[in-house]
Amino acid sequence: MKNTADRVIGVIANALQLDEAEIVILKDTSGYKKLRKWTSARHAEIMVALEDEFGLTIDETSIPRLVDVSRIVDYIDANAR
Amino acid sequence: MAESTTTRVEVPRLNTNDDSAFLIEWVASAGQKVKQGDVLCVIETSKATVEIESPASGFLLSPVPAQREVKVGELLAVVSASLQPGGSDAMEPEAVSAPQATGFTQKALALVNRHNLDKTVFRHLALVREADVAEYLRTLDEKSAQVTPLNPVQLRAARVLTRSKQTVPHSYLSRFLPADAIDELVSGIAGKEGAMVSVSDWLAWSVARELRNRPKARATWSEQGLVIHPDVSLCVAINQSDGTVVAPVIRNADSLDVVAFSGAIRKLQMKSLRGRLEPEDLSGGNCTVTSLIGSGVHQVIPIIYPGQSIIFGIADAWRIGENGYYTLTASFDHRVLNGAEAGEILGSVAERMLGKHEEHG
Secondary structure: OOOHHHHHHHHHHHHHOOOHHHHHHHOOOOHHHHOOOOOHHHHHHHHHHHHHHHOOOOOOOOHHHOOOHHHHHHHHHHHOO | OOOOOEEEEEOOOOOOOOOEEEEEEEOOOOOOEEOOOOEEEEEEOOOOEEEEEOOOOEEEEOOOOOOEEEEOOOEEEEEEOOOOOOOOOOOOHHHOOOOOOOEEEHHHHHHHHHOOOOHHHHOOOOEEOHHHHHHHHHHHOOOOOOOOOOOHHHHHHHHHHHHHHHHOOEEEEEEEEEHHHHHHHHHHHHHHHOOOOOHHHHHHHHHHHHHOOOHHHHEEOOOOOOEEOOOOOEEEOEEOOOOOEEOOEEOOHHHOOHHHHHHHHHHHHHHHHOOOOOHHHOOOOOEEEEEEOOOOOOOOOOOOOOOOOEEEEEEOOEEEOOEEEEEEEEEEEOOOOOHHHHHHHHHHHHHHHOOOOOOOO
Protein backbone atom coordinates (compact mmCIF):
# COMPACT_ATOMS: atom_id res chain seq x y z
CA MET A 1 0.00 0.00 0.00
CA LYS A 2 1.54 3.22 -1.17
CA ASN A 3 1.98 6.01 1.30
CA THR A 4 0.82 9.55 0.60
CA ALA A 5 4.25 10.77 -0.44
CA ASP A 6 4.67 8.03 -3.03
CA ARG A 7 1.22 8.71 -4.43
CA VAL A 8 1.97 12.44 -4.64
CA ILE A 9 5.25 11.76 -6.41
CA GLY A 10 3.42 9.46 -8.80
CA VAL A 11 0.80 12.11 -9.60
CA ILE A 12 3.35 14.84 -10.24
CA ALA A 13 5.70 12.59 -12.22
CA ASN A 14 2.80 11.57 -14.40
CA ALA A 15 1.44 15.10 -14.86
CA LEU A 16 4.86 16.47 -15.78
CA GLN A 17 6.05 13.35 -17.61
CA LEU A 18 9.20 13.21 -15.48
CA ASP A 19 12.07 10.83 -16.17
CA GLU A 20 14.00 9.01 -13.42
CA ALA A 21 16.54 11.78 -12.94
CA GLU A 22 13.80 14.38 -12.67
CA ILE A 23 11.94 12.31 -10.07
CA VAL A 24 15.07 12.40 -7.93
CA ILE A 25 15.03 16.20 -8.17
CA LEU A 26 11.32 16.22 -7.34
CA LYS A 27 11.94 14.50 -4.03
CA ASP A 28 14.16 17.40 -2.94
CA THR A 29 12.10 20.10 -1.21
CA SER A 30 13.28 22.93 -3.38
CA GLY A 31 13.08 20.70 -6.42
CA TYR A 32 10.26 22.62 -8.03
CA LYS A 33 12.62 25.51 -8.79
CA LYS A 34 14.93 23.15 -10.65
CA LEU A 35 12.25 21.35 -12.59
CA ARG A 36 11.77 23.41 -15.73
CA LYS A 37 8.69 21.38 -16.59
CA TRP A 38 6.90 22.60 -13.45
CA THR A 39 5.54 25.83 -14.92
CA SER A 40 2.58 27.74 -13.51
CA ALA A 41 0.26 26.30 -16.18
CA ARG A 42 1.43 22.75 -15.32
CA HIS A 43 0.95 23.61 -11.63
CA ALA A 44 -2.77 23.95 -12.34
CA GLU A 45 -2.73 20.51 -13.97
CA ILE A 46 -0.92 19.04 -10.96
CA MET A 47 -3.48 20.52 -8.57
CA VAL A 48 -6.35 19.03 -10.60
CA ALA A 49 -4.61 15.64 -10.66
CA LEU A 50 -4.04 15.75 -6.88
CA GLU A 51 -7.67 16.66 -6.27
CA ASP A 52 -8.72 13.67 -8.36
CA GLU A 53 -6.23 11.28 -6.77
CA PHE A 54 -7.07 12.18 -3.19
CA GLY A 55 -10.71 13.19 -3.58
CA LEU A 56 -10.40 16.65 -2.12
CA THR A 57 -10.75 20.27 -3.20
CA ILE A 58 -7.64 22.35 -2.72
CA ASP A 59 -8.44 25.82 -1.46
CA GLU A 60 -7.36 28.71 -3.63
CA THR A 61 -5.11 30.38 -1.08
CA SER A 62 -3.05 27.21 -0.58
CA ILE A 63 -2.54 26.48 -4.27
CA PRO A 64 0.51 28.70 -4.89
CA ARG A 65 2.37 27.30 -1.88
CA LEU A 66 1.93 23.61 -2.67
CA VAL A 67 5.19 23.54 -4.56
CA ASP A 68 7.03 20.57 -3.09
CA VAL A 69 6.16 17.01 -2.13
CA SER A 70 6.46 17.47 1.63
CA ARG A 71 4.16 20.50 1.73
CA ILE A 72 1.63 18.73 -0.45
CA VAL A 73 1.75 15.66 1.78
CA ASP A 74 1.19 17.85 4.87
CA TYR A 75 -1.77 19.54 3.19
CA ILE A 76 -3.34 16.24 2.14
CA ASP A 77 -2.87 14.67 5.54
CA ALA A 78 -4.52 17.69 7.13
CA ASN A 79 -7.43 17.90 4.67
CA ALA A 80 -8.23 14.47 3.25
CA ARG A 81 -11.57 13.08 4.39
CA MET B 1 -33.43 31.86 -67.68
CA ALA B 2 -37.06 31.82 -66.57
CA GLU B 3 -39.58 31.59 -69.42
CA SER B 4 -42.50 33.21 -67.63
CA THR B 5 -42.90 36.94 -67.97
CA THR B 6 -44.09 37.67 -64.44
CA THR B 7 -42.75 35.67 -61.52
CA ARG B 8 -44.05 35.78 -57.96
CA VAL B 9 -41.57 36.23 -55.15
CA GLU B 10 -43.08 34.57 -52.08
CA VAL B 11 -42.01 34.01 -48.51
CA PRO B 12 -40.54 30.49 -48.45
CA ARG B 13 -41.12 28.02 -45.64
CA LEU B 14 -37.68 28.00 -44.06
CA ASN B 15 -38.30 25.63 -41.18
CA THR B 16 -41.13 23.52 -39.84
CA ASN B 17 -41.77 25.73 -36.80
CA ASP B 18 -42.25 29.14 -38.31
CA ASP B 19 -45.42 30.12 -40.19
CA SER B 20 -44.17 33.63 -40.51
CA ALA B 21 -40.96 35.57 -40.76
CA PHE B 22 -39.80 39.14 -40.39
CA LEU B 23 -39.02 41.07 -43.56
CA ILE B 24 -35.99 43.09 -42.52
CA GLU B 25 -35.12 45.06 -45.63
CA TRP B 26 -35.14 45.19 -49.39
CA VAL B 27 -31.77 44.98 -51.09
CA ALA B 28 -33.22 45.62 -54.53
CA SER B 29 -35.71 48.44 -55.02
CA ALA B 30 -38.96 48.84 -56.94
CA GLY B 31 -38.36 49.10 -60.68
CA GLN B 32 -34.80 47.82 -60.39
CA LYS B 33 -33.57 45.47 -63.10
CA VAL B 34 -32.51 42.20 -61.50
CA LYS B 35 -30.97 38.95 -62.70
CA GLN B 36 -32.06 35.52 -61.60
CA GLY B 37 -30.16 34.81 -58.39
CA ASP B 38 -29.67 38.44 -57.33
CA VAL B 39 -30.48 39.06 -53.68
CA LEU B 40 -33.82 40.87 -53.43
CA CYS B 41 -34.46 41.11 -49.71
CA VAL B 42 -33.50 39.78 -46.29
CA ILE B 43 -35.92 37.94 -44.02
CA GLU B 44 -35.44 36.62 -40.55
CA THR B 45 -36.93 33.58 -38.82
CA SER B 46 -36.51 32.40 -35.28
CA LYS B 47 -33.53 30.38 -36.42
CA ALA B 48 -31.74 32.24 -39.19
CA THR B 49 -31.38 35.35 -41.31
CA VAL B 50 -31.86 34.47 -44.96
CA GLU B 51 -31.33 36.30 -48.23
CA ILE B 52 -34.10 35.79 -50.77
CA GLU B 53 -32.87 35.54 -54.33
CA SER B 54 -34.72 36.49 -57.42
CA PRO B 55 -36.30 33.48 -59.14
CA ALA B 56 -36.13 35.20 -62.51
CA SER B 57 -34.55 38.03 -64.43
CA GLY B 58 -36.57 41.16 -65.03
CA PHE B 59 -37.82 44.17 -63.13
CA LEU B 60 -38.67 44.04 -59.44
CA LEU B 61 -42.18 45.38 -58.95
CA SER B 62 -44.54 46.06 -56.06
CA PRO B 63 -42.26 45.13 -53.16
CA VAL B 64 -44.29 45.06 -49.96
CA PRO B 65 -43.18 47.38 -47.11
CA ALA B 66 -40.31 46.06 -45.00
CA GLN B 67 -39.87 45.95 -41.22
CA ARG B 68 -42.93 43.81 -40.61
CA GLU B 69 -44.08 40.22 -40.16
CA VAL B 70 -44.89 38.31 -43.34
CA LYS B 71 -46.56 34.90 -43.62
CA VAL B 72 -45.14 31.85 -45.39
CA GLY B 73 -46.45 31.92 -48.93
CA GLU B 74 -47.26 35.62 -48.80
CA LEU B 75 -46.42 37.61 -51.90
CA LEU B 76 -43.36 39.83 -51.34
CA ALA B 77 -43.06 41.23 -54.86
CA VAL B 78 -43.11 40.21 -58.52
CA VAL B 79 -40.34 40.11 -61.06
CA SER B 80 -41.65 41.11 -64.42
CA ALA B 81 -40.10 40.96 -67.88
CA SER B 82 -41.34 44.47 -68.52
CA LEU B 83 -41.75 47.51 -66.32
CA GLN B 84 -45.51 47.42 -66.92
CA PRO B 85 -46.84 43.97 -65.97
CA GLY B 86 -49.62 42.87 -68.24
CA GLY B 87 -48.93 45.80 -70.55
CA SER B 88 -47.00 44.26 -73.39
CA ASP B 89 -48.19 40.67 -73.14
CA ALA B 90 -51.47 38.92 -72.57
CA MET B 91 -50.61 36.80 -69.53
CA GLU B 92 -52.18 37.49 -66.14
CA PRO B 93 -49.54 37.78 -63.40
CA GLU B 94 -51.34 35.22 -61.21
CA ALA B 95 -51.58 32.70 -63.99
CA VAL B 96 -47.87 32.15 -64.01
CA SER B 97 -46.52 29.40 -61.78
CA ALA B 98 -43.18 30.41 -60.47
CA PRO B 99 -40.38 28.40 -58.95
CA GLN B 100 -40.28 29.00 -55.22
CA ALA B 101 -37.63 31.60 -54.39
CA THR B 102 -34.66 29.73 -52.97
CA GLY B 103 -33.30 30.95 -49.65
CA PHE B 104 -29.67 30.46 -48.64
CA THR B 105 -28.50 30.71 -45.05
CA GLN B 106 -25.54 33.02 -44.64
CA LYS B 107 -23.20 30.09 -43.99
CA ALA B 108 -24.45 28.28 -47.08
CA LEU B 109 -23.95 31.40 -49.18
CA ALA B 110 -20.43 31.85 -47.86
CA LEU B 111 -19.62 28.26 -48.80
CA VAL B 112 -21.18 28.64 -52.26
CA ASN B 113 -19.16 31.79 -52.93
CA ARG B 114 -15.95 30.31 -51.59
CA HIS B 115 -16.23 27.39 -54.01
CA ASN B 116 -17.69 29.44 -56.91
CA LEU B 117 -20.68 27.14 -57.21
CA ASP B 118 -23.59 27.62 -59.60
CA LYS B 119 -26.48 28.41 -57.27
CA THR B 120 -29.06 26.94 -59.66
CA VAL B 121 -27.99 23.43 -58.67
CA PHE B 122 -29.94 24.06 -55.46
CA ARG B 123 -33.12 25.19 -57.23
CA HIS B 124 -35.00 22.18 -55.94
CA LEU B 125 -34.66 23.34 -52.32
CA ALA B 126 -36.70 26.06 -50.60
CA LEU B 127 -33.92 26.62 -48.12
CA VAL B 128 -30.29 25.75 -48.65
CA ARG B 129 -28.32 25.11 -45.49
CA GLU B 130 -24.58 24.78 -45.10
CA ALA B 131 -24.98 21.00 -44.79
CA ASP B 132 -26.68 20.89 -48.21
CA VAL B 133 -23.82 22.74 -49.85
CA ALA B 134 -21.26 20.60 -48.02
CA GLU B 135 -23.01 17.45 -49.23
CA TYR B 136 -22.99 18.74 -52.79
CA LEU B 137 -19.28 19.50 -52.57
CA ARG B 138 -18.64 15.95 -51.38
CA THR B 139 -20.45 14.53 -54.39
CA LEU B 140 -18.34 16.65 -56.73
CA ASP B 141 -15.07 15.29 -55.50
CA GLU B 142 -14.63 12.78 -52.74
CA LYS B 143 -11.21 14.18 -51.94
CA SER B 144 -12.28 17.80 -51.55
CA ALA B 145 -11.70 19.56 -48.23
CA GLN B 146 -14.26 18.71 -45.58
CA VAL B 147 -16.16 21.41 -43.79
CA THR B 148 -15.39 21.17 -40.11
CA PRO B 149 -18.29 22.62 -38.14
CA LEU B 150 -17.35 25.06 -35.41
CA ASN B 151 -18.62 24.72 -31.87
CA PRO B 152 -20.55 27.60 -30.25
CA VAL B 153 -17.52 28.72 -28.20
CA GLN B 154 -15.34 28.97 -31.30
CA LEU B 155 -18.09 30.81 -33.14
CA ARG B 156 -18.58 33.25 -30.30
CA ALA B 157 -14.83 33.86 -30.03
CA ALA B 158 -14.66 34.48 -33.78
CA ARG B 159 -17.47 37.03 -33.58
CA VAL B 160 -15.92 38.79 -30.59
CA LEU B 161 -12.52 39.09 -32.26
CA THR B 162 -14.02 40.23 -35.56
CA ARG B 163 -16.20 42.83 -33.87
CA SER B 164 -13.21 44.18 -31.98
CA LYS B 165 -11.06 44.56 -35.07
CA GLN B 166 -13.91 46.08 -37.08
CA THR B 167 -15.09 48.62 -34.54
CA VAL B 168 -12.21 49.55 -32.23
CA PRO B 169 -9.41 51.79 -33.55
CA HIS B 170 -6.41 49.87 -32.21
CA SER B 171 -3.09 51.52 -31.51
CA TYR B 172 0.00 49.80 -30.10
CA LEU B 173 2.92 50.68 -27.83
CA SER B 174 5.76 48.48 -26.59
CA ARG B 175 8.47 48.56 -23.98
CA PHE B 176 11.46 46.26 -23.70
CA LEU B 177 12.12 45.14 -20.14
CA PRO B 178 15.46 43.68 -18.98
CA ALA B 179 14.67 39.99 -18.56
CA ASP B 180 17.31 39.06 -15.99
CA ALA B 181 16.21 41.80 -13.63
CA ILE B 182 12.59 40.70 -13.84
CA ASP B 183 13.37 36.99 -13.57
CA GLU B 184 15.45 37.62 -10.46
CA LEU B 185 12.81 39.82 -8.90
CA VAL B 186 10.05 37.28 -9.50
CA SER B 187 12.24 34.40 -8.27
CA GLY B 188 13.03 36.41 -5.18
CA ILE B 189 9.37 37.02 -4.40
CA ALA B 190 8.51 33.39 -5.07
CA GLY B 191 11.36 32.21 -2.86
CA LYS B 192 10.55 34.58 -0.02
CA GLU B 193 6.88 33.60 -0.08
CA GLY B 194 7.59 29.92 -0.68
CA ALA B 195 5.14 30.07 -3.54
CA MET B 196 4.84 29.70 -7.27
CA VAL B 197 4.66 33.08 -8.96
CA SER B 198 5.36 33.36 -12.67
CA VAL B 199 6.45 36.36 -14.72
CA SER B 200 3.00 36.31 -16.34
CA ASP B 201 1.40 36.40 -12.89
CA TRP B 202 3.67 39.30 -12.00
CA LEU B 203 2.62 41.26 -15.09
CA ALA B 204 -1.07 40.68 -14.42
CA TRP B 205 -0.71 41.71 -10.77
CA SER B 206 1.25 44.83 -11.74
CA VAL B 207 -1.46 45.79 -14.23
CA ALA B 208 -4.16 45.24 -11.59
CA ARG B 209 -2.38 47.57 -9.18
CA GLU B 210 -1.83 50.18 -11.87
CA LEU B 211 -5.47 50.14 -12.94
CA ARG B 212 -6.48 51.41 -9.50
CA ASN B 213 -5.18 54.83 -10.51
CA ARG B 214 -6.15 54.74 -14.19
CA PRO B 215 -9.88 55.14 -14.66
CA LYS B 216 -9.66 55.41 -18.43
CA ALA B 217 -7.96 52.02 -18.57
CA ARG B 218 -11.09 50.54 -16.99
CA ALA B 219 -13.46 52.25 -19.36
CA THR B 220 -15.92 51.23 -22.04
CA TRP B 221 -16.26 53.51 -25.03
CA SER B 222 -19.68 54.67 -26.11
CA GLU B 223 -20.81 57.64 -28.13
CA GLN B 224 -22.86 58.77 -25.16
CA GLY B 225 -19.66 58.99 -23.14
CA LEU B 226 -16.98 56.95 -21.44
CA VAL B 227 -18.31 54.44 -18.94
CA ILE B 228 -15.70 54.23 -16.19
CA HIS B 229 -15.99 51.02 -14.18
CA PRO B 230 -15.30 51.66 -10.49
CA ASP B 231 -13.65 48.34 -9.71
CA VAL B 232 -10.61 46.58 -11.14
CA SER B 233 -11.84 43.36 -12.76
CA LEU B 234 -8.93 41.89 -14.65
CA CYS B 235 -9.28 39.22 -17.32
CA VAL B 236 -6.41 36.77 -17.68
CA ALA B 237 -6.18 34.96 -21.01
CA ILE B 238 -5.96 31.18 -20.77
CA ASN B 239 -5.32 28.69 -23.58
CA GLN B 240 -7.83 25.88 -23.32
CA SER B 241 -7.13 22.33 -24.34
CA ASP B 242 -9.45 22.58 -27.37
CA GLY B 243 -7.36 25.41 -28.77
CA THR B 244 -9.73 28.23 -27.83
CA VAL B 245 -8.59 31.16 -25.72
CA VAL B 246 -10.79 32.40 -22.90
CA ALA B 247 -10.17 35.26 -20.52
CA PRO B 248 -11.85 34.66 -17.15
CA VAL B 249 -12.13 37.49 -14.67
CA ILE B 250 -10.53 38.17 -11.32
CA ARG B 251 -12.76 40.68 -9.54
CA ASN B 252 -11.26 43.31 -7.26
CA ALA B 253 -7.93 42.18 -8.64
CA ASP B 254 -6.14 45.13 -7.05
CA SER B 255 -7.04 44.00 -3.53
CA LEU B 256 -5.09 40.74 -3.67
CA ASP B 257 -1.46 40.33 -2.70
CA VAL B 258 0.66 38.74 -5.39
CA VAL B 259 0.48 35.18 -3.98
CA ALA B 260 -3.29 35.31 -3.58
CA PHE B 261 -3.46 36.73 -7.09
CA SER B 262 -1.42 33.79 -8.45
CA GLY B 263 -3.75 31.44 -6.60
CA ALA B 264 -6.74 33.08 -8.24
CA ILE B 265 -5.21 32.57 -11.69
CA ARG B 266 -4.35 28.94 -10.96
CA LYS B 267 -7.90 28.35 -9.76
CA LEU B 268 -9.30 29.71 -13.01
CA GLN B 269 -6.88 27.53 -14.97
CA MET B 270 -8.07 24.54 -12.95
CA LYS B 271 -11.70 25.39 -13.69
CA SER B 272 -10.81 25.61 -17.37
CA LEU B 273 -9.11 22.18 -17.25
CA ARG B 274 -12.24 20.71 -15.73
CA GLY B 275 -14.45 22.48 -18.28
CA ARG B 276 -16.16 24.28 -15.42
CA LEU B 277 -15.75 27.95 -16.28
CA GLU B 278 -19.14 29.58 -15.78
CA PRO B 279 -20.62 32.51 -17.74
CA GLU B 280 -20.08 34.69 -14.67
CA ASP B 281 -16.36 33.82 -14.79
CA LEU B 282 -16.23 35.10 -18.33
CA SER B 283 -18.01 38.44 -18.11
CA GLY B 284 -17.62 41.74 -16.33
CA GLY B 285 -13.93 42.29 -16.87
CA ASN B 286 -12.69 45.78 -17.68
CA CYS B 287 -9.12 45.09 -18.80
CA THR B 288 -7.18 42.04 -20.02
CA VAL B 289 -3.69 40.60 -19.78
CA THR B 290 -2.35 37.92 -22.09
CA SER B 291 0.94 36.05 -21.99
CA LEU B 292 2.77 34.10 -24.65
CA ILE B 293 5.66 33.27 -22.33
CA GLY B 294 6.67 29.69 -23.11
CA SER B 295 5.52 29.86 -26.72
CA GLY B 296 8.84 30.82 -28.31
CA VAL B 297 7.32 34.06 -29.60
CA HIS B 298 9.07 37.36 -28.78
CA GLN B 299 6.24 39.80 -29.21
CA VAL B 300 2.46 39.63 -29.09
CA ILE B 301 0.22 42.46 -30.35
CA PRO B 302 -3.06 41.58 -28.72
CA ILE B 303 -6.66 42.26 -29.76
CA ILE B 304 -8.73 44.40 -27.40
CA TYR B 305 -11.80 42.70 -25.94
CA PRO B 306 -14.97 44.57 -26.96
CA GLY B 307 -16.14 46.73 -24.08
CA GLN B 308 -12.59 47.27 -22.85
CA SER B 309 -10.09 49.98 -23.71
CA ILE B 310 -6.71 48.34 -23.28
CA ILE B 311 -5.01 44.94 -23.21
CA PHE B 312 -1.45 44.09 -22.15
CA GLY B 313 0.61 41.30 -23.65
CA ILE B 314 4.00 39.80 -22.88
CA ALA B 315 5.99 37.09 -24.66
CA ASP B 316 9.26 35.17 -24.28
CA ALA B 317 12.40 37.14 -23.58
CA TRP B 318 14.43 37.88 -26.66
CA ARG B 319 18.05 37.16 -25.95
CA ILE B 320 20.90 38.83 -27.75
CA GLY B 321 24.33 37.94 -26.44
CA GLU B 322 24.27 38.21 -22.69
CA ASN B 323 21.17 40.35 -22.51
CA GLY B 324 17.56 39.41 -22.70
CA TYR B 325 14.45 41.58 -22.99
CA TYR B 326 10.78 40.92 -22.46
CA THR B 327 8.60 42.86 -24.90
CA LEU B 328 5.60 44.27 -23.10
CA THR B 329 2.95 45.55 -25.49
CA ALA B 330 -0.23 47.49 -24.84
CA SER B 331 -2.97 47.57 -27.46
CA PHE B 332 -5.36 50.39 -26.68
CA ASP B 333 -8.54 52.00 -27.99
CA HIS B 334 -7.43 55.28 -29.49
CA ARG B 335 -10.85 56.85 -28.88
CA VAL B 336 -10.36 56.44 -25.14
CA LEU B 337 -6.64 57.03 -24.67
CA ASN B 338 -4.07 58.88 -26.66
CA GLY B 339 -0.50 57.68 -27.17
CA ALA B 340 0.92 59.76 -24.32
CA GLU B 341 -1.63 58.50 -21.81
CA ALA B 342 -1.25 54.88 -22.88
CA GLY B 343 2.52 55.29 -22.84
CA GLU B 344 2.41 56.56 -19.29
CA ILE B 345 0.32 53.61 -18.16
CA LEU B 346 2.63 51.18 -19.94
CA GLY B 347 5.68 52.85 -18.45
CA SER B 348 4.22 52.68 -14.98
CA VAL B 349 3.37 48.99 -15.36
CA ALA B 350 6.96 48.41 -16.51
CA GLU B 351 8.32 50.18 -13.45
CA ARG B 352 6.13 48.08 -11.18
CA MET B 353 7.47 44.96 -12.86
CA LEU B 354 10.99 46.18 -12.22
CA GLY B 355 10.19 46.62 -8.55
CA LYS B 356 10.23 50.38 -8.47
CA HIS B 357 6.84 50.73 -6.81
CA GLU B 358 5.28 49.62 -3.55
CA GLU B 359 5.93 46.26 -1.90
CA HIS B 360 4.19 43.34 -3.55
CA GLY B 361 2.11 42.62 -0.44
